[in-house]
Amino acid sequence: MSKSIEEFSWVGSQENFIDHPNLYPIKHVIVGRYGGNSDAGQYKNEDGCLVWLDEKEDWEFTILLDAHNSAESAQIITEQFFYHKNEIKHLLSLPTNHQTFKRIEEKILAIFQSEEFLSVCRNITGETACLIVVRKDKYVxxxxxGDCVLYLFHQELAALGQYQLNQRQFYEWIGQVNTFEQDVPCYSVGIKELRKGENRLFLTTDGLIECPGEPYSNPINIYNAFLNSTDKESIWSMLKNIRRNGVRDSTTIVFWKVTISKEATRASDQEASS
Incomplete structure (x- = not known):
């Protein structure tokens, strides 16, 4: 295995971060965690995340999980992906072309639709939202x-009012209640070309955006939080702010920045960026 590969995984049942915001860097990726306020009634954290990255081969693979009723569903998903990590990392090491993400999607579906995984899910308590994000070359x-959120922050997209990439979907889960047990599983996939220059990828569970007072329900407020401070300072400020606002629900953030040197697609009557 390449020495440039970094691995990190965490589930809230291991350490809950209730009343204690936490930042954890993995190379250029920042994981922010806050378990919620105990004085608002919080007593457990059922979020989870997984981060793999390879700086040499220029990719990041992340999973963000927001479980409820127990953290078991988040735990079994991270375990399943560690079991299949060599196959996934092999796919990520291949040259980027029109098949790259199709192969990754097929592998993920094979994991979630396997009878072994479905059988495990039937015997746990609770279910989880699951957001898997891959950045490779100039694509995400x-x-x-479910309802975890992926934002892409870039000045060209912000000028047009675009911040959020996926649509929150309610009543979708993996676990005891499982979309992959349906006749037709419900999930969404997408691919976005990153713009030339600095791109910020920001994944979050819903504690951040549903915090009392809704300081971050509008993505422009998250975008603006990065304008006048370092990335770590910005994320730390967000976690402290939701703590002050009395948030109960846990929040997990996975963030990283990538600078793209290649030109991005433009309309035929637009000039390329300098």
């Missing part, structure tokens, strides 16, 4: 079940 790809 996502696979989303």
């Amino acid at each position: 790809w996502w696979f989303s079940v």
Whole structure:
């Protein structure tokens, strides 16, 4: 295995971060965690995340999980992906072309639709939203079940009012209640070309955007939080702010920045950026 690969995984049942915001860097990726306020009634954290990255081969693979009723569903998903990590990392090491993300999607579907995984899900308590995001070369790809959110912050997109990539979907989960047990599983996928220059990828569970007072329900407020401080300072400020606002629900953020040197697609009557 390449020495440039970094791995990190966490589930809230291991450490809950209730009343204690936390930042954890993995190379250029920042994981922000806050378990919620105990004085608002919080007593457990059922979020989870997984981060793999390879700086040499220039990709990141992340999973963000927001479970309820227990953290078991988040735990079994991280375990399944670690079991299949060599196959996934092999796919990520291949040259980027029109088949790249299709192969990754097929592998993820094979994991979630396997009888072994479905059988495990039937015997746990609770279910989880699951957002999987891959950045490779100048593209970001996502696979989303449920209501975790993926934002892409770039000045050209912000000028047009675009911040959010996926649509939150309610009543979708993996676990005891499982979209992959249906006759037709419900999930969404997408691919977005990153713009030339600095791109910020920001994944979050819903504690951040449903915080009392809704300081971050509008994505422009998250975008603006990065304008006048470092990335770490910005994320730390968000976690402290939701703590002050009395948030109960847990929040997990996975963030990283990537600078793209290649030109991005433009309309035929637009000039390329300098």
